[in-house]
Amino acid sequence: MSKKERQQKLLQIIDGNPFVTDRELTRQLKVSIQTIRLDRLELGIPELRERMKQMAEHSYDQVRSLPPDEVVGDIVDLQLDKSGISIFEIREEHVFSRNGIARGHYVFGQANSLAVAVINDEIALTASADIRFVRMVRLGEKCIAKAQVRSLAGRGGKAEVDVFTYVGEELVFQGHFVVYRSAVEEYSEGGNRNADRH
Amino acid sequence: MSKKERQQKLLQIIDGNPFVTDRELTRQLKVSIQTIRLDRLELGIPELRERMKQMAEHSYDQVRSLPPDEVVGDIVDLQLDKSGISIFEIREEHVFSRNGIARGHYVFGQANSLAVAVINDEIALTASADIRFVRMVRLGEKCIAKAQVRSLAGRGGKAEVDVFTYVGEELVFQGHFVVYRSAVEEYSEGGNRNADRH
DNA sequence: CTACATATTAGTACCTGGTTCTAAAATGAA
DNA sequence: TTCATTTTAGAACCAGGTACTAATATGTAG
Known part of the structure; x- marks a missing residue:
């Protein structure tokens, strides 16, 4: 095995398992530990402890910047039981890697989260939804979802919320959500805008 | 400062900054390094390197278990243009922390991904969907989604897919998806079961 | 084949951030 | 005072390295 081949293999191994020690690498590559270390030096791969630290x-x-939290998108305006606006930027992790098109459940998730948030209730649960992906959303685009409460039954009843999501002027998604309120055990998909963070 | 107070403070400091060494702690708490180490021992706090490793x-x-990938859920059976089955277990990161109920767009995402995967086409795109959350899904429950292709137009046409998601015997979600096939630029939400992973 | 360059191996000293153990000193309470 | 608890000190050892020197292999061009 040539030096280049070995270094390629070394990269692969460490990529596949960053927790490997030099000693383990000597076993897998059948060279001395000094060679492993020279290779790491040349390839700019830091030692195990440094890798773990990073x-x-x-x-x-x-964890600090991206709380895996209750809501997809930033709610920038909220008038309880009336309307709400949320902004969500499509990033790498939201798209199909092949074509850069946003995965549907993120676009759906933004609308759904907003529909639930806009309902002023301890526990709001989506019961059903009727949705349409009007045009595909691409990496980097900023989705602005606007929710309007259409009808509102009393506590324990159901509310209807329409959500329209735009990129710029263009409509990309629309949805009609039926949201149940309070203590409804039969119907699913819950949320609470006042939920404790962390 | 009593021992208890000091240990409380130590917990706070490490919680606030897990990357602190014992040496730094001696400065902040004004005790010897041995005392710090005895405290860590009593409190069951591992050494810095072990904390970083964890x-x-x-x-x-x-990252491994949650590939921000094309599909939510494991597709365990797939008969192209006919039917498919996917399994998805609800974990911590999928639920509202407050009540342990699954966030709707994961349940939706599983069904949506399956509906797209079952369509035998280079690019399949969800155009619209009609969905119902029949009952809420809780942390730890295993969702089994079953997709059936109901109608199938030729290439470039639309297909209709019904998805029913169960936890055990219980129906928790149902959805009717309209999926467009091939080179359709107007309609959104794309995917390709053969997409390159990574 | 020889000479030279490159690649590999060996070995030592040293580093950080600890653990483990023994033991001495300080502190507090009965 | 006496005894227990707490704190500090110090030495030996560890993993998983870095940094450096030096010897040995291996390949390759002339």
Whole structure:
């Protein structure tokens, strides 16, 4: 095996399992530990502990900045039981890698989260929805979802919410949501805008 | 400062910054490094490197188990243009932290992904859907989605797919999806079961 | 074949951030 | 005072390295 081949293999192994020590690498590549270390040096791969530290710091930053929270999208305006607006930017993790088109359930998720948030109730649950993906949404586009409460029964009843999602002037998604309110055990998909974060 | 107070403070500091070394802690708490280590021992707090390792492994597991990929759920059976079955287990990251109920767009996403995957076409795109959350899904429950292709127009036409999602015997979700096939630029939400992973 | 360059291996000293253990000193309460 | 608890000190050891020096292999061009 040539040096290049070995270094390619080394990259693969570490990519496949970043938690591998140099000692384990000597076993897999059948070269001395010094060679492994020279290879890492040439390839700019830091030592195991540094790799773990970077991963830990990265995930720590992510946890701080990206709370995997109740809502998809930022709710920028909310008039309870009336209307609401949410903004959601399509990033790498939301699209099909092949063509850069947003995965439907994110677009749906933004609308759904907003529909639930706009209903002023301890527990609001989506019961059903009628939706249309009007045009596909691409990586980098900013989706602005606007919700309007259409009808509103009393506590324990159902509310109807229409959501229209735009990119710029263009309509990309529309949905009609039926949301149940309070203590409804039969019907599913719950949420609460006041939910404790973390 | 009493021992208890100090240990409380130590917990706070490490919670606030898991990357702190014992040496830094001696400065902040004004006790010897041995005391810090005895405190960590009593409190069951592992050493810095172990903390970093755990964080790194945790985030690595998440990345592995949660490929921000084309499909939500594991497709276990697929008869193109006919039917398909997908399994999806509701985990921590899929539920509202407050009540452990699955967020709707994951349940939707499983069904949607399956509806798109079952259509035998380079690019299949969801055009619209009519869905109902029959009962809420809770943390730990395993959703089994079954898709049936109801009608199938030729290439470039539209297909209709029904998806029923069960937890055990119970129906939790049902959806009727209209999926467009091939080179349809107007209609959105795309996917391709053969898409390159990674 | 020889000479030279490159690649590989070996070995030592040293580093961080600890653990484990023993033991001495300080502190507090009965 | 006496005894228990708490705190500090110090030494040996560990993993998983870095940094450096030096010897040995291996390949390749002339």
